[in-house]
Amino acid sequence: MNRTDRLYALAVELSASAPRCVPARALAARLGVSVRTVERDVARLRRLGLPVEPRRGEGYRLAEEAGAGGVLPPVVLTAEEAAAVAAALRDVEEDGLAAPARSALRKIAAALSVPEREPAGPPPVARTVERALARGRALRIGYADRTGAVTSRDVEPRILLAGRGSVRYLVAWCRLRDDVRVFRLDRIASAVELDDATAGGAAAQASGR
DNA sequence: GATTCCGTTGTGTTGTTGCA
DNA sequence: TGCAACAACACAACGGAATC
Numbered sequence: 590m591n592r593t594d595r596l597y598a599l600a601v602e603l604s605a606s607a608p609r610c611v612p613a614r615a616l617a618a619r620l621g622v623s624v625r626t627v628e629r630d631v632a633r634l635r636r637l638g639l640p641v642e643p644r645r646g647e648g649y650r651l652a653e654e655a656g657a658g659g660v661l662p663p664v665v666l667t668a669e670e671a672a673a674v675a676a677a678l679r680d681v682e683e684d685g686l687a688a689p690a691r692s693a694l695r696k697i698a699a700a701l702s703v704p705e706r707e708p709a710g711p712p713p714v715a716r717t718v719e720r721a722l723a724r725g726r727a728l729r730i731g732y733a734d735r736t737g738a739v740t741s742r743d744v745e746p747r748i749l750l751a752g753r754g755s756v757r758y759l760v761a762w763c764r765l766r767d768d769v770r771v772f773r774l775d776r777i778a779s780a781v782e783l784d785d786a787t788a789g790g791a792a793a794q795a796s797g798r
Numbered sequence: 799g800a801t802t803c804c805g806t807t808g809t810g811t812t813g814t815t816g817c818a
Numbered sequence: 819t820g821c822a823a824c825a826a827c828a829c830a831a832c833g834g835a836a837t838c
Contacts, residue, residue, distance in 0.1 A: 613824070623808055628824070649824090 595620055597747050599630050600760050600771075603641060603651045604748075611649055639758060639771045717780040718759055722746040724782070728761070731779040732772055739778055744770070 598620055602611060613631075617624045631649055635641050641649050714730075721728045728746060733739045744761035759777070763770040 612822095624824090625809075626807060628826090629807085632825095 595622065595626075596630055596634060597760060599627070600634060600639060600748055603649060613649065616649065634771070639760075714777050714780045715757070715774055717782060718746060718774065718777070719749065721780075721782045722749055727764075727783040727785050729781045729783055730772070730777050733776045733778055740765075743783065744772070749774075 599616065602616060602619060613624045613627045617627045620627065622630075631641050639651070641651060718728065720726075726746075728744050729741065730744060731739050731741055743764040744759075745764070746759060746761045748760040749757060757774040759772045759774055761770060761772060
């Protein structure tokens with residue numbers, strides 16, 4: 590696993606474990622590297638803007654603003670995968686989980702019908718990002734940094750991290766910087782899906798690995 | 799092909815902090 | 819006070835790219 594892949598995996602591990610802490614030793618074991626390397630990677634993620642909190646005696650965790658609370662982070666599924674999940678949920682309906690299964694089915698049905706219900710005009714940035722992620726397409730975004738300066742970047746979306754609040758983070762390969770970058774969704778002023786596909790494709794995004 | 803350079807990674811050490 | 823875990827630093831090994 591190269592460094593970029595490891596950064597993605599680390600972000601996913603922290604996101605999946607939020608709000609719980611994950612000891613550096615456990616992260617090192619899962620990623621197959623030393624604790625020292627995990628610490629370096631965490632430091633990289635923090636420099637990139639991902640709010641990873643070190644908790645002495647507990648480990649690392651995503652900060653409240655980025656961590657998952659009572660809900661899962663967004664999981665990107667292909668139409669086929671969504672259909673498979675829906676079929677499984679219909680089976681579960683008979684096992685005492687009818688209410689949550691029906692609720693999940695409604696959400697999947699609604700998501701699958703999005704293209705038909707989309708209003709005219711440019712779609713919101715978040716929806717464009719999610720769609721590019723699902724399709725494995727690159728994006729051209731206008732991104733405002735901390736000073737407010739907006740730069741145009743071509744990026745290859747990898748992971749979308751979201752929490753209870755409004756702050757969401759897009760982990761993507763930045764072609765401008767030729768390195769992985771973390772973008773706050775609320776700082777993306779504009780997003781346009783490009784025709785060229787990302788290196789990883791949509792399947793890698795759905796699984797996160 | 800050999801050498802050099804550079805980035806990455808692992809190991810070891812010391813210090814700090816929180817908790818029982 | 820001892821333990822566990824993170825932070826920071828130095829050092830060495832390794833591999834790939836660049837150069838001759």
